[in-house]
Amino acid sequence: MTTTSWVDGADSGPYGIDHLPYGVFSTAKDPAMRIGVRIGDQILDLRGLASGTFFLPWIRPAFHEHALNGFMAMGPPAWRLVRHQLTELLSDRRHQDQSATLLTPVAKARMHLPFTVADYVDFYASEEHATNLGRLFRPDSEPLLPNWKHLPVGYHGRAGTVVPSGTPIVRPRGQRKSKDAPVEFGPSARLDIEAEVGFVVGVGTELGTPVNPDDFTEHVFGAVLVNDWSARDIQAWEYVPLGPFLGKSFATSIGHWVTPLDALAGAKAAAPVQDPVPLDYLLESERYGYDLQMSVRWNGTEVSRPPFGGMYWTPAQMLAHMTVNGASLRTGDLYASGTVSGPGPAQRGSFLELTWGGKDPVDLGEGEARTFLEDGDTVIISATARGAEGGEIGLGDVRGTILPAVNLVPLPA
Template sequence: MTWLESAVDSPYGIHHLPYGVFSTTDNPARRLGVRVGDQVLDLKLVVTSGTCANCETCTALSSSTLNDFMALGPEVWSKVRTQLQDALTDETLAEPMSRMLTPVADVTTHLPFTPADYVDFYSSEHHATNLGRLFRPDGDALMPNWKHLPVGYHGRSGSLVPSGTDIVRPQGQRRTPDGEIVFGASARLDIEAEVGFVVGVGSQLGTRVATGDFTDHVFGVTLVNDWSARDIQNWEYQPLGPFLGKSFATSIATWVTPLDALAASRVPAPEQDPAVLPYLVEPDRYAYDLTLSVEWNGTKVSSPPFAGVYWTPAQQLAHMTVNGASLRTGDFFASGTVSGPEKDQRGSFLELSWSGAEPVKLDDGSTRDFLEDGDTVTISATAPGPRGTTIGLGEVTGTIRPAN
């Protein structure tokens, strides 16, 4: 039992301990922190208050991003996590460690790591099927390759932004329903509720990462909103895929949940048929039992289940390196839109409104099909923790501003 009262029965208790980067009004320097209950533990203060002689781990924990710490690998990650849990349950440390805590309400959080490369996948069969039915009503919902490999695209890491960043409505070229080619602000701005994975340990160029090595490389999990301009995307994506309709902004949560914290949420992943090629076979095939929640201007409109994704994170990592592409610390890859079989489990507004044919009613009586200026979207998630506890992933939120 922890001595920190607010962490008892909290989704941010000592069974969780997500990492982030924060600053405060009286100390604007960015430093690493761990969220515990309604407090943030300053890891730089933890390091400097001890007897560490500038070891590699302490130096990394004194950094202004998670990158140096993530690069140290899973043995160090687990050791530090255990040490933090021990300290937060040691009554003799309550008084000195309390001075290293700051209320969450008093901190400003930042992008928790410096992004390297960014890849976005398309791993939910329900989402892919819904879009296939919308875009190809007279053809097969899934493209011929979809059940043979995790489809994805290489995104723009420079437009990854932390939760709370306002999203400026993008402009671009699109085709009107009558066939005219025009330029202007997107009229079909959408969200994609996703789960992202942060790479800690890199790999050598020319080698590939096996599915069984997933936990040797991936540090943690964070929620994602991959904002999407559907009208721009629809005109540009053939034949090479997403570009300007996606690259203007992708929001990520500012708290990264370590993989170790999600051990109790592992569940069997869906059976795959047809059988996948050998490099995609998993020695232990599992997904994470995360239940997402999407709020549109305060109205809960969807609860996508991540456990049902067809392509697992381990398969995504194996596929993105099978050609010899290397990993770097700070690489980030996302699941693609998470959708379930029910209407209230759809992870994009394109699906929820069925491309505008079935507008979504909000609690204030208004209706929406796509995002309007001033709209705010918040994505959160929960997962089972050890011994009946609950883990709450850091939320990701953003508000739409008019086009420049």
């Protein structure tokens, strides 16, 4: 028997009773940031619930915080218990009257960053994406670099510029250099997206204790969609030999709603077989990824459907790799998959790939064509997945609109 919710319309949408993602919201009436869980088009106020006796006493303080970190740090037993209680509350009609006062329509809420980001790591885990970039940048050599199939390549990004979906993206300025031209300075002319999936660490570790890939669900709380905005011209000039820096650090957008891993249980799917077999510390007893169907809309036109299920490196492998040197984890660590690209031309998760380096414009309809982002453009990344009960859930969208570059630096005389 499928569980249903008494909240109007919830059962037929992407935020049904089998999803229940967590976020942080405020309203005009009550501007305090507080934790809520989404059901249909409503947000259930968990601070309000925690003011009563609904949650166990040791759990309540976490829902008086302004971010999910305290709750995430409590670990799987608390996550499961709260999810179980919320499922019961929102499905059993006997709770409707007393709970309805704690519901706020999403349309009336302002959404904030759901958790305080500790460290932000970005991987490069799609074989198709890494291959496309290799072909574009190094047409005369093997597209994949020698290390790529041995380890999930990754790097640290700027945690302080991770912003919630909807935050306007000011076009970054910076240095760039075309072949045989002098160094130039100005607004990026090759502003791009990267459609990614991010994983949020709940339970941290001590320095010196690597995480086994089989312990993935003991540490990771949930998933969010990520748009790793990228200024390709800035990146191309700066990135040797220490990697991407200002080409990425101006902004990284994440969804408002953190989908608990338990809500993705129905989306688990076998990950690609790896050849060569990686080293022991990257081997999983049960190897799986998540079969998320992503969508990239550019000014309303869907331009790509990247398939997350085909990623070469799994979220568990990324976690194991990130810690194998003894690096500790903290609650709020965010690690993203890197651009999700599939084998098909309409499955690429960046415009660099979709337009093949800017050579093949994308048709947005009504005579509009694009290679890279123009001021005023809006990109929305979304994803759906099979819910735990067989229905479809939808991860929180990531959207952003490009604002023109501004010159706010008073230069020395």
